[in-house]
Amino acid sequence: MKKLIVCAKESGNTHKVCRYVASNLDVELKVAGKTTMIDLPSYDVIIVASGVYLNRVHKNILRWINSIEKDTVNPDTKVYLFLTWFGRGESDEVAFNEVKQLLRGKGITLEDNYIKCFGGGMGVIKTSHPDEEDCKNVLSWANEL
Numbered sequence: 203m204k205k206l207i208v209c210a211k212e213s214g215n216t217h218k219v220c221r222y223v224a225s226n227l228d229v230e231l232k233v234a235g236k237t238t239m240i241d242l243p244s245y246d247v248i249i250v251a252s253g254v255y256l257n258r259v260h261k262n263i264l265r266w267i268n269s270i271e272k273d274t275v276n277p278d279t280k281v282y283l284f285l286t287w288f289g290r291g292e293s294d295e296v297a298f299n300e301v302k303q304l305l306r307g308k309g310i311t312l313e314d315n316y317i318k319c320f321g322g323g324m325g326v327i328k329t330s331h332p333d334e335e336d337c338k339n340v341l342s343w344a345n346e347l
């Protein structure tokens with residue numbers, strides 16, 4: 203079972219959790235903003251990882267999805283979403299739905315069981331996250347995929 207995480211960028215809360223998962227599980231970690239070509243058909247499981255910014259995933263992920271050639275991903279490949287966020291309203295669901303729709307346009311089904319954890323920022327909000335428990339939860343989710 204070959205697994206891949208495509209993270210929006212190489213720093214921040216989301217990348218911190220992705221690094222933890224990649225160092226504890228047999229999974230490759232790539233950064234959407236840095237990698238031009240990812241051989242998607244060679245993976246059985248692909249996890250797309252991003253923070254939520256005003257209801258959307260990071261622009262690097264949006265660009266990366268745009269760059270995928272339609273119908274090149276094997277229909278048996280399972281694609282999942284991992285989000286970090288402050289916990290604002292339903293912004294996670296809005297971001298998930300946009301990614302689902304964009305991927306659908308590329309002939310890819312985004313699985314419904316996405317995972318999210320808090321990611322602090324702006325000096326005051328949820329600054330203790332992601333913590334070790336968050337990392338372990340995401341690891342255990344990724345391990346089951």
Ligand SMILES: Cc1cc2nc3c(=O)[nH]c(=O)nc-3n(C[C@H](O)[C@H](O)[C@H](O)COP(=O)(O)O)c2cc1C
Pocket residue numbers: 213214215216217252253254255256257258286287288289290291293294320321322323
């Ligand atoms: C400009 C900006 C917009 C944000 N918008 C949202 C939002 O709509 N909903 C939410 O819950 N969190 C929001 N957040 C919080 C981020 O999703 C959270 O801090 C996340 O962990 C950032 O991921 P990163 O460190 O990998 O970039 C926002 C943060 C920033 C800086």
